[in-house]
Amino acid sequence: SQQGEEDPQALSIQEGENATMNCSYKTSINNLQWYRQNSGRGLVHLILIRSNEREKHSGRLRVTLDTSKKSSSLLITASRAADTASYFCATDPRLIQGAQKLVFGQGTRLTINP
Amino acid sequence: KAGVTQTPRYLIKTRGQQVTLSCSPISGHRSVSWYQQTPGQGLQFLFEYFSETQRNKGNFPGRFSGRQFSNSRSEMNVSTLELGDSALYLCASSFTDYGYTFGSGTRLTVV
Numbered sequence: 001s002q003q004g005e006e007d008p009q010a011l012s013i014q015e016g017e018n019a020t021m022n023c024s025y026k027t028s029i030n031n032l033q034w035y036r037q038n039s040g041r042g043l044v045h046l047i048l049i050r051s052n053e054r055e056k057h058s059g060r061l062r063v064t065l066d067t068s069k070k071s072s073s074l075l076i077t078a079s080r081a082a083d084t085a086s087y088f089c090a091t092d093p094r095l096i097q098g099a100q101k102l103v104f105g106q107g108t109r110l111t112i113n114p
Numbered sequence: 115k116a117g118v119t120q121t122p123r124y125l126i127k128t129r130g131q132q133v134t135l136s137c138s139p140i141s142g143h144r145s146v147s148w149y150q151q152t153p154g155q156g157l158q159f160l161f162e163y164f165s166e167t168q169r170n171k172g173n174f175p176g177r178f179s180g181r182q183f184s185n186s187r188s189e190m191n192v193s194t195l196e197l198g199d200s201a202l203y204l205c206a207s208s209f210t211d212y213g214y215t216f217g218s219g220t221r222l223t224v225v
Contacts, residue, residue, distance in 0.1 A: 026223040033213055033214070035216075040202060040219075040221070041218055042118075042152075042204060042216040042217050042219050043206075043214075043216040044216070045215065065155065075204040077165065089158065090157075101147065101159045101162055101170050101172070102147070102149075102157075102159065102206075102214065103156075103159065104149075104156060104157035107156065
């Protein structure tokens, strides 16, 4: 089952506006990551925020993490048509023996209108 | 630096057949994990391999199996295919916990 819940499921905005997507999760995590997917292709890693970090920036992306509320948000500023894609949050839960897995949310479908 | 390579890109199989998908990770990455993506269930973790050992397995039936070779390349196998196995299968490799690099995926259609 999916650990993450994303909100909204779909978002449509005008080019140049900011887009905000939210993610909630259920268990303790090592880190939280955001990925982009264009039209059923592979996932592109956007940004990783560790459990001891509260905010991180990368270009036009800003991610926040609130571990007390088990939630994160992704802000894309000055959106462009090329930002049209599905965005997924993924949590890296605390597993024993270093085993790695990602637990994905259902994703937000972002459409940027020219 | 070459990315994660998955082959084949597309595959059509008949119910009851078996299929093998291949993934070549980024050079130096020892962890390879597999995910299944369907419209109904979203992205679900299948398994993760590190240095030829399966470290973690998702909640999938035994028909789904995998392995990793000494050069870190990985294969996953699905036996006795069912219609519900139609999906995009994604492979990802990672070096440490700095994020994953995904391949373009193999789209499997079972008819």
